[in-house]
Amino acid sequence: MSSLRADLRAAVEAARDSAEAEGEFRRQDGAAWPPISLERPGRPEHGDYATNAAMQLAPVVRDSPMRIAETLKRHLGLPPGIGEVSIAPPGFLNMRLDATWVAGQVGAILEAGPTFGGVRADHPRKINVEFVSANPTGPLTVGNARGAFVGDLLCRVLEGVGHEVTREYYFNDFNAQVLNLGLSVQARREGRPVPEDGYHGDYVAELAAAVPDEIWAEATAEGADVGSILGRWASEGVRAGIEESLARLGVNFDVWTSEGSIHEQGWVTRAIDQLRAAGHIYEADGATWFRSTAFGDDKDRVVIRSNGQPTYFASDLGYIAQKFSRGFEELIYLWGEDHHGTVARNRAAAQALGFDADAVQWMLMAWVRFVRNGVEIGMSKRSGEFISLDELLAEIGPDAARWYFGSRATTTGIDLDIELAKKQSAENPVYYVQYAHARCSSILRRAADDKLAPDTGEAAQLLVHPAEQALVRRLLAMPDVVADAAERRETHELTHYCLEVAQLFNAFYRDCRVLPDEAAEIPLSQARLTLTAAARQVLANALGLLGISAPDSM
RNA sequence: GCGCCGGUAGCUCAGUGGAUAGAGCGUCGGCCUCCGGAGCCGAAGGUCGCAGGUUCGAAUCCUGUCCGGCGCGCCA
Structure with a gap:
């Protein structure tokens, strides 16, 4: 499926080149062409697409934007679909879709079916997306929810444009935190108070009660390392619980990688050896250092x-090499913003190990502050004071939760009042969108009862009503919305798109009677059924990308 | 102190240097002879934190400043 906007951009570029070839545009020596941007004007009288190319070109070809716009218009070979091009001061080129063409596209949407909205990426890539990666020392908290939803949504969108995506969860299985978890379990089991820096949540008591006899015997044997043995057992149990929680959200990871496995397979030693051979490693103060400052970090980092x-960072070194060895062309890390201080050293590591640093992207997600009745709730597994992801879900449901987190930019900090969220979940816009989908389904059901079916043929040409036209035009934009989300790695525009489509469908429903009152109306009715089916398809596809259900009744 | 990210309507948030700054929720006022009222129509509500600057054009870019979050370990 090609994108109309991409076609228009190409057409404007061609017009520019044509004008230059005929000597109408004379570029300043060595000046590069500015990129052509196409936008959707905010006002309908400005058409369906607009470009500011003439203004952008003005300093390069040294002419007035209005004259440049005239020249561009003269050279413009329009792709099918554009009915009218006009020029507006100070030099906008406004393009309007042809109504007949628009009406005819409804059938194309239906024929594309579940694939409509996807655009084939110019270069499909094998991408690894690592997200959540919370240490298995306690259940996932609502603080982890954002990462889970945003990461999964990003993966869905990347898949939507044809990339091959691996969802990966990285966890720690042998550090001090796991040891503390083990000692906490032991304390609970023996009825002693949990150590000050241990874990105090109720789940620790549940773990303590569930320790199998043979594990307990092994851990408490003479000379055994109680904390490690219990910690390993407990953290694996917690990890399995996390996997179940995520599965309930519809977030399913392809690969679970433990820090221990990276060490066991020798990735860390090999990476350090490689860096040493390249002269990026030195010894000081009894420790082994990576000269990350040579690659832009603000200080060197200890690896041993x-x-x-x-150190933990040593594992990062090995892990990067391990990931690339698996054939990924691109790595994405989705981290909480508290990790932003570690990005520079990781980028340095990727470079020093000989990888293309541009092939690795670290996305930082702003924090979610949780508030109950105006008081901030800490999210500390250690203190045991947190709201679990499962609790949140039980209160507001996965669709509302996915919508809530999916509709915000990753860089935006969120203040979430948990009581307010519960109260407002009933008013969540996601239900508005789902309702529109159910309404489409209902109309199509009734039509089927009357032996009426959508008609993608000539009848589609009857879709000339403003409400019909507005709806189709928005439906046609889905490939652009998805492509933008994938390219920018920001997916929250999808929820706005869903709302717009739902609103336009409701307006169409209000203004245009779909089912016929008499036989003479049947052709128009069939055309409108086709539009209804197309709208339903687009809503289903967009909700599908969001991981949200599209019910036929509710 | 230094660095990163934010500050837009009562609240929660959108807004790739463009044209009269938007949505949802909330508030107020209307709409059930009619395909799903979880709907529709209308209204009120803004010094885009503040001050300079760049530009034909700034919520958007630059500088300064205030406020908030986060980070600056041989923790992870």
Whole structure:
């Protein structure tokens, strides 16, 4: 499926080149052409698409925007679908779709079916997206919810434009936190108070009660490392619980990678050896350092502590190499913004290890502050004071939760009043969109009862009503919305698009009677049924990308 | 102190340097002879934190400043 906007951009570029070839545009020496941008004007009288190319070109060809616009218009070979091009001061080129062409596209949407809205990426890539990656020392909190939803949504959108995506969860299975978890379980089991820096949540008591006899015997044997043994057992149980929670959200990871496995498979030592051979490693103060400042970091980083233990960052080194070895062309890390301080050293590592740093992207998600009745709720697994993801879901449901987190830019901090969220979940716009979808389904059901079916043929030409036209035009924009989301790695525009389509459908429903009152209305009715089916398809596809259900009745 | 991210309607948030700054929720006022009223129509509500600058044009870019979040470990 091609994108109309991409075709228009190409047409404007061609007009520019044609004008230059005929000597009407004379570029300043060595000046590059500015990129052509196409936008959707805010006002209907400005058409369906507009470009500011003439203004952008003005300093390059040294002419007035209005004259440049005239020249561009003269050279413009329009793709099918554009009915009219006009010029507006100070030099906008406004393009309007041809109504007949628009009406005819409804059939094309239906024929594309579930694939409508996807655009084939210019270069499909094998992409690894790592997200959530919360350490398995306690259940997922609502704080982890954003990462889970946003990460999964990003994956769906990348898949939607043809990339091959692997969802990956990275977890820690042998550090001090896991040890503390083990000691906390032990304390609970023995009826002693949990250590000060241990884990105090109720789930620890549940774990303690569930320790199998053979594990307990092994852990408490003479000379055994109680904390490690219990910690490993407990963290695997917690990890499995996390996997179940995520599955309930519809977030399913393809690969679970433990930090321990990266070490066991030798990735860390090999990476450090490679860096040493390249001269990026030195010893100081008894520790082993990576000269990350040579690659733009603000200080060098320890990889092996003076006590011989590798740092967490050492694992990062090995993990990057491990990921690339698996054939990924692009790595995306979706991290909480509290990790932004570690981005520079990781980028340095990727470069120093010989990888294309541009092939690795670190996305930082702003924090979610949780508030109950105006008081902030801490999200500390250690103190046991947190709201679990499962609790949130039980209150507001996965569709509303996905919509809530999916409709915000990742850089925007969110203040979520948990009580307000519960109250407002009933008013969540997601239901408005789902309702529109159900309404489409209902109309199509009734039509089928009357032996009426959509007609993608000539009848579609009857769709000339403003409400019909506005709806089709918006439906046709879905490939552009999806392509933008994939390219910018920001997916929240999808929810706005869903709302717009639902609103336009409701306006169409209000103004245009779909089912016929008498036989003479049947051709128009069939055309409107086709539009209804197309709207339903687009809503289903967009909701599908969001991971939200599209009910036929509610 | 230094760095990163924010500050837009009562609230929660959109807004790739463009044309008269938007949506949802909330508030107020209307609409059920009619395909789903979880709907529709209308209204009120804004010094885009503040001050300079760049530009034909700034919520958007630059500088400064105030406020908030986060980060600056041989923690993860």
